[in-house]
Structures are given as structure tokens and as C-alpha cells.
Amino acid sequence: MIEVEALTKRYGSTAAVDGLTFTARPGSVTGFLGPNGAGKSTTMRMIVGLERPTSGTATVDGRRYADLAAPLHAVGVMLDARSVHPGRTAFRHLLAQARTHGIPRSRVDEVIAATGLESVAGRRAGTFSLGMGQRLGIAGALLGDPATLILDEPVNGLDPDGVLWVRRLVRDLAAEGRTVLLSSHLMHELALCADRVVIIGRGRLLADASVPEIVARSERAGVVRVRTAEPEALATALLGLGADVVPHEPGVLHVRGTTVDDVGAAARRCGATVLELATEGGSLEDAYLELTADAVEYRGGDGATGLAHAGGAR
Numbered sequence: 001m002i003e004v005e006a007l008t009k010r011y012g013s014t015a016a017v018d019g020l021t022f023t024a025r026p027g028s029v030t031g032f033l034g035p036n037g038a039g040k041s042t043t044m045r046m047i048v049g050l051e052r053p054t055s056g057t058a059t060v061d062g063r064r065y066a067d068l069a070a071p072l073h074a075v076g077v078m079l080d081a082r083s084v085h086p087g088r089t090a091f092r093h094l095l096a097q098a099r100t101h102g103i104p105r106s107r108v109d110e111v112i113a114a115t116g117l118e119s120v121a122g123r124r125a126g127t128f129s130l131g132m133g134q135r136l137g138i139a140g141a142l143l144g145d146p147a148t149l150i151l152d153e154p155v156n157g158l159d160p161d162g163v164l165w166v167r168r169l170v171r172d173l174a175a176e177g178r179t180v181l182l183s184s185h186l187m188h189e190l191a192l193c194a195d196r197v198v199i200i201g202r203g204r205l206l207a208d209a210s211v212p213e214i215v216a217r218s219e220r221a222g223v224v225r226v227r228t229a230e231p232e233a234l235a236t237a238l239l240g241l242g243a244d245v246v247p248h249e250p251g252v253l254h255v256r257g258t259t260v261d262d263v264g265a266a267a268r269r270c271g272a273t274v275l276e277l278a279t280e281g282g283s284l285e286d287a288y289l290e291l292t293a294d295a296v297e298y299r300g301g302d303g304a305t306g307l308a309h310a311g312g313a314r
Contacts, residue, residue, distance in 0.1 A: 001026055001179055002047060002148060007056035009042050009203075016042045018203035019056070024181045024196075026147070029174045031194035031211075032183040035292050039203035040183050041079070044150055047181075048077050060148050072101045072144030079152045081137030086126025090117055090136050093125055097143055111139040116165070130157030138166070148179040155186060167193045187285035191215075199288060201295025207287075214287045221282030224255040224263050227275045234263075234272040241266060251275070 002024040009017040017039040024030035034040045045051040047058040049065035060068065060075050068074045084093050094108045112121050115135040120128070125136060134157050141149055151170070155163045163186075170180050170193050184190050190197065190211075197214050199207040207214055215221060228234050231253055235245045243263075244256040255263055260279055267274045 001061055002030075002150075002181055003057075003059050003062070004043065004047070005057045005059075007043065007046060007058055008054045009039070009046060009051060010054045015203050017046070017053075020200060020203065020205055021056075022198045022205060022208050024148075024179050024198075026179045027174055027177050028195040029170050029180045029182055029193055031190040031197040032181055032200075033187075033190070033197060033288055034200040034206075035295055037202075038200050038292075038295065040200065041152065042203075043200070044079055044152055044181070044183065047150060048075060048079070050079075070101055070144070072097065072103070072146065074144075074146055074148060076141030076144060076146040076149040078134075078137040078141045078150070078154060081130075081133045081156075084125040084133070084136060087124055089122050089124055090128075090139075091121040093136065094139060094143060097140055101144055103143060107143065107145070111142045114142065115139040131159060131162055134158055135162070138169070146178070148181075149173060150181045152183045153185065154182065155184060155189060163189060187283070187288060191284040197284070199291055201292045204295075206291045206295065211284060215282050215284055216287075218282030218286040218290060220280045220286050222256065223280040223282075224258065224260055224277070225252065225280050226255060226263050226267070226277050227252045228267065228272045229275065230270075230272040233270045234267050237266040237270040237272070238263065254280075 004020055004022050007017055007020045008015065020043060032040055042051060046053050047060070047065065065071060065075065091108065091112065094111065095105065098105070098108050112118055115138055117135055117139060120132060125133065128136065134154060138151070138154055141151060155166050158166065167189060170182060174180050182194065194211055196210050197207065226234065228251060231247065231251055235253055238245050238255055238258065241258060241262065243258040246254045248254045260277055264274060264277060
């Protein structure tokens with residue numbers, strides 16, 4: 001179990017992490033989300049002792065990482081899959097790690113097989129693609145058969161088959177009773193594999209809840225979308241029922257405070273032809289973007305318009 005309590009990290013006057021508290025529990029996958037610069041990497045580095053907190057605590061099974069007698073057996077970590085000596089082969093890299101903890105060579109062979117690296121185990125890591133480097137990083141995290149895993153962007157650079165493999169892997173690890181803390185920018189993927197989501201912005205906690213609870217916070221959740229040839233007539237009928245009606249695009253209404261059945265019945269009564277009728281379910285991405293709208297440090301411009309202005313200023 002990972003416990004973060006009032007964790008703070010300051011660099012001069014800047015608070016990279018500001019009073020953060022959350023728990024990642026055994027038997028579940030905890031998604032860790034936030035915009036670039038939100039403090040995710042700093043938090044994970046403090047959990048594994050690579051940064052010293054200004055205040056607060058971060059522990060694994062009740063102990064600081066620095067106090068763990070055999071860290072590889074307690075916590076499997078992948079924070080930067082490319083932090084491997086480029087001249088070492090995948091096998092030699094893993095064997096060197098294993099020897100620090102008395103882990104047998106047979107376990108090295110096991111994690112190489114488990115991560116699909118058999119055919120490239122004798123190749124130097126510096127020649128690896130991004131996806132192969134990710135697999136090697138995951139192999140290193142699994143090496144000590146730890147009860148807790150911390151994986152930062154593990155699907156980055158993987159092909160669809162590799163993404164599916166990581167999804168199954170983390171779900172299987174959690175099913176074995178392990179704690180999995182997983183950071184990713186792929187919202188759809190996290191929605192499929194995470195049990196709980198922790199969202200931070202500007203170093204502070206914005207949300208800590210199950211995926212369905214987070215999704216339910218989206219403004220789109222529970223909205224009835226109806227496309228009709230007579231939007232004005234239908235809007236009037238729905239307003240008469242006390243529903244909240246918002247024109248969304250030509251011929252399309254977004255309706256809150258009622259059900260699909262009620263919208264269909266209102267359309268029949270007022271003679272409006274319904275061309276499309278469905279409930280919007282919302283998504284983790286919708287909820288995330290709404291929660292972090294005021295916490296984005298690096299925001300893009302207005303697409304082609306911004307590029308056009310840039311071009312004209314040359």
C-alpha cells in the first residue's frame with residue numbers, strides 16, 4: 001500500500017507538490033492523472049526516495065522507501081524507461097539489477113519472457129525502440145516480484161497489442177492483491193484498467209474517487225441528446241416539463257433533468273420528428289478536462305489560426 005500524507009515539495013518559492021494526500025490500496029489499480037507540470041513525477045520520485053519532501057510523508061507498507069531492506073522485492077518502479085546504460089544488453093541490464101538483491105538468473109529469464117523480450121534480450125538497450133524500452137522498464141519493475149508497482153506512462157510508445165498487454169498485466173497484478181499506481185495520459189486506457197483515479201493540478205489534489213464516480217461528475221453525464229426537425233417546438237414542450245434545454249448545434253438539443261423516455265413522449269405529443277435520441281454517458285476524459293481546466297500550466301494556441309498568425313509575423 002502507498003500512503004501519501006500532506007506531501008509537499010518546494011523549489012524556492014514554487015510548490016511543485018502542495019499538501020497532497022491519497023492512498024493507493026492493495027488489490028486495485030490507482031490511476032494517477034494531472035496536466036504537465038502538475039507534480040505527478042515529483043510525487044512518484046518522492047515515494048521512491050529520489051526527492052526529499054519539504055514536509056509530509058510518503059510510505060510503502062508503512063515505511064519510507066529508504067528504510068526498506070530490499071527495495072526491489074517491495075516496490076517495482078518504472079519512472080523513466082530510457083534510464084538504461086545504452087551499451088548493456090537487456091539481459092545484462094536486468095542481471096545487474098538482480099544481483100543487487102540476490103535474485104537468481106532464472107527470474108531474469110522469467111521477466112524477459114513475460115515482457116516479450118526473448119528475441120532482443122542480447123541486443124544493446126541503446127538500439128531499442130521506445131516500445132521495446134518500455135517493455136524493458138516493466139521487466140525491471142517486475143524483477144523482484146514486488147507487492148507494489150509504480151509505473152509512469154507504461155504504454156507510451158507501445159503498439160495496440162502492447163497497450164492491451166499492459167492493460168491485462170496491471171489488472172492481473174491487482175487481482176493477485178498487489179498495489180498498482182499507474183500514471184498515463186491515455187484516458188480511455190485508464191478508464192478500462194483503473195479502479196480508482198487520483199487527479200492533481202498545480203500540486204494539489206483535485207479528485208480521488210472511483211472511475212464511475214469521476215465520470216459522473218462530467219457535465220455531459222446524464223445529458224439526453226436529441227436531434228429533431230422541429231427543435232423549437234420540442235424545446236418548448238420540454239421546458240414545460242421543467243427540463244433544462246440547451247441548443248447544441250442546428251437541430252440538436254441537450255436536455256437535463258429528464259429521461260430518454262420522457263423526451264420521446266414529449267416529442268410525440270408536440271408532433272416533433274425525432275431523428276436521433278440517446279443518453280450521453282460522459283467519459284473520464286470529459287471529467288478530467290473539466291476538473292483540470294484551471295490547472296493547465298502549458299496551454300496550446302488556437303490551432304491553425306495561431307499558426308497563421310505566427311507565419312504572418314515572420
